[in-house]
Amino acid sequence: MRVGFIGLGLMGSGMTNNLQKAGHQLVLHDLRREAAEKLIANGAEWANSPRDLAGSCEVVFTSLPGPPEFEAVAAGKNGLLEGMQRGQALFDLSTNSPTVIRRLHKIFAEKGAHLLDSPVSGGPAGAASGKMALWISGDEPSYNKYRPVIDAMGDQIFYMGDVGAASVAKLVHNLAGYMVNTALAECFTMGVKAGVDPLLLWKAVRQGANGRRRTFDTLAEHFLPNHYDPARFALKLAHKDVSLATQLGKEVGVPMRLANLTLEEMTEALGRGWQARDSRSSMILQQERAGVKIAVDPEDLRAILRADSNN
Structure with missing residues (x-):
C-alpha cells in the first residue's frame, strides 16, 4: 500500500522503518530531507510538501511534536487538507489536543476526508521494535480498512470510538505516569533522608503489594x-x-x-x-x-x- 508519512523524528523514524519492512511503499515529508535519506535509498519517495504527499498516497500518517505543528501540516498553506481526496484518511500519531483534533475533524469531514486521532505509547524503543500501543478513534471503516498498515507499527491496537477519545486516553496515560513519578520522588527522598540506602529501599518496596x-x-x-x-x-x-x-x-x-x-x-x-x-x-x-x-x-x-x- 502507498503510505504517506510526515514527521521522521525519534518516533517517526522507527515507525517508518517498520512500515517499509512490512512492504509498504512510503511517501515521506519532513522539515529535514536528510531524515529520510536512508528510507529513500531503500525505495521510499520524497514529497516536497504535505499537499503533494496527500495527493500521491492512499493513506497518511503524521507524527509531530504537538498541536501547532499538526495544525500547520494538516490545514495550513500547502497542507494535507489541500491535497486530500474524498474518502481519504489521515491518522495522527502525535500526542495531540482532543479539542484541536475534534475541530479539525469537522473541517476534514466537510471535504469528505477522515481524520482519526491515533496516539502511540512505547517511546522510541517501542517505535523501533514494534512493541507499541496505538489508541485510535474516529471513522471506524477507515480504521478497519487500514488496520494492516497500523499492525506494522504496533502490537497493542485499541479502537476507542468517537474521534478525540484516543487523545483523551493518551493524556490520561501520560498524566498518570508523571504524577506517579512526582509522588515516588517525594516518598523516596523521605525514605533516603530517614536513613535507608536507596538501592535497598527500592529492592524492598518493589516486592510489596504495590510493586507486584x-x-x-x-x-x-x-x-x-x-x-x-x-x-x-x-x-x-x-x-x-x-x-x-x-x-x-x-x-x-x-x-x-x-x-x-x-x-x-x-x-x-x-x-x-x-x-x-x-x-x-x-x-x-x-x-x-x-x-x-x-x-x-x-x-x-x-x-x-x-x-x-x-x-
Missing part, C-alpha cells in the same frame, strides 16, 4: 466497579499509615506536598463516616467534584483481566 502489580490494574479492584465494601484494608488504618509517613517527613525535614494532600483527602473521607470502608473510598470524593459517577460491570473487568493473563 500493574498500576492501572488496581483501578479494577474498587474504583471502576464503585465497590468499597467490604474493605480489603480499612480507610482508618490507611489514614494511620499516611499520618505516620507525613510525620516522618516532618521529622527528617522533607517537604511532603503530595502526601499532605493525600492525607487531607483521607481525612475528609473519614469525616464522611467511611472509617470501615476500603481505603480507596476516598477516591469517591474526586468523582463528586468532577461530576461523574463511575460504575463498571465487575464481570467486564474480570473478562479483560482474564484475557490479559492468558496472553
Whole structure:
C-alpha cells in the first residue's frame, strides 16, 4: 500500500522503518530531507510538501511534536487538507489536543476526508521494535480498512470510538505516569533522608503489594466497579499509615506536598463516616467534584483481566 508519512523524528523514524519492512511503499515529508535519506535509498519517495504527499498516497500518517505543528501540516498553506481526496484518511500519531483534533475533524469531514486521532505509547524503543500501543478513534471503516498498515507499527491496537477519545486516553496515560513519578520522588527522598540506602529501599518496596502489580490494574479492584465494601484494608488504618509517613517527613525535614494532600483527602473521607470502608473510598470524593459517577460491570473487568493473563 502507498503510505504517506510526515514527521521522521525519534518516533517517526522507527515507525517508518517498520512500515517499509512490512512492504509498504512510503511517501515521506519532513522539515529535514536528510531524515529520510536512508528510507529513500531503500525505495521510499520524497514529497516536497504535505499537499503533494496527500495527493500521491492512499493513506497518511503524521507524527509531530504537538498541536501547532499538526495544525500547520494538516490545514495550513500547502497542507494535507489541500491535497486530500474524498474518502481519504489521515491518522495522527502525535500526542495531540482532543479539542484541536475534534475541530479539525469537522473541517476534514466537510471535504469528505477522515481524520482519526491515533496516539502511540512505547517511546522510541517501542517505535523501533514494534512493541507499541496505538489508541485510535474516529471513522471506524477507515480504521478497519487500514488496520494492516497500523499492525506494522504496533502490537497493542485499541479502537476507542468517537474521534478525540484516543487523545483523551493518551493524556490520561501520560498524566498518570508523571504524577506517579512526582509522588515516588517525594516518598523516596523521605525514605533516603530517614536513613535507608536507596538501592535497598527500592529492592524492598518493589516486592510489596504495590510493586507486584500493574498500576492501572488496581483501578479494577474498587474504583471502576464503585465497590468499597467490604474493605480489603480499612480507610482508618490507611489514614494511620499516611499520618505516620507525613510525620516522618516532618521529622527528617522533607517537604511532603503530595502526601499532605493525600492525607487531607483521607481525612475528609473519614469525616464522611467511611472509617470501615476500603481505603480507596476516598477516591469517591474526586468523582463528586468532577461530576461523574463511575460504575463498571465487575464481570467486564474480570473478562479483560482474564484475557490479559492468558496472553
